[in-house]
Amino acid sequence: METNDLRRAGLKVTLPRLKILEILGTAKPRHMSAEDIYKHLLESHEDIGLATVYRVLTQFEAAGLVTRHHFEGTTAVFELNEGEHHDHIVCLDCGRVEEFMDTAIETLQKEVATKLGYQLVDHSMILYGRCNRPGCPSHDGRGRMS
Numbered sequence: 001m002e003t004n005d006l007r008r009a010g011l012k013v014t015l016p017r018l019k020i021l022e023i024l025g026t027a028k029p030r031h032m033s034a035e036d037i038y039k040h041l042l043e044s045h046e047d048i049g050l051a052t053v054y055r056v057l058t059q060f061e062a063a064g065l066v067t068r069h070h071f072e073g074t075t076a077v078f079e080l081n082e083g084e085h086h087d088h089i090v091c092l093d094c095g096r097v098e099e100f101m102d103t104a105i106e107t108l109q110k111e112v113a114t115k116l117g118y119q120l121v122d123h124s125m126i127l128y129g130r131c132n133r134p135g136c137p138s139h140d141g142r143g144r145m146s
Contacts, residue, residue, distance in 0.1 A: 009063035016048045020056050024066065024080050031069065031077040031097045071097065072128055087124070091131040 003013045011017060023040045024032065033058055038050045051131070055076075057078055059064040066078045072088045077097070085106075086099045105125070111119040 005065065009060075009065055011059060016052050017056055017059075019044075019046055019048060019061070020053060021065075023078075024078065029097065030099070031071075031079050033077050035073045035075070037078075041073055069126075071095075071126060087126070089127040089129060091133070091136060092128050093130055093137040094129050094133065094135075096133060096136070 003018065006021070008015055019041060024081055025036050027036075027040060033055045034050065035055075038048075038053045041048045041053070054059075054077050055064060061068050061078070064081055069074065069077050069079070069088070070140050071077065071088070074090075074095055084101075086101045087105070089098045089100060090096070109123060109125075110120050
């Protein structure tokens, strides 16, 4: 995303908007809270306040540039809206978020909607579990689930 994306969304190109877009486009992890974005700005010595970060994210969401998620046990996180559908799986212990796309799941969701008499317009699926990542609090230190 760049300045043209801001203009197409009807937003004036400003330094805070550009910096926040840049952070959302390059930072890992991909799903970031307003506080995470603010910390990145502080680390790069940008003079942009937390209130401005919240205001810009709200504007980006209204313009369709970002998507806001409220995963279980986390504050709101944002990701760039790149136009491609995907679902999420979230670790209940460390908060790790993974994106996935599975055509079989998508097909089944459409079949269920049709069977129940609905025309599927949109959906959001979030799976919750415990990841196998070393260092996740759900492990006992020897790599096994507690």
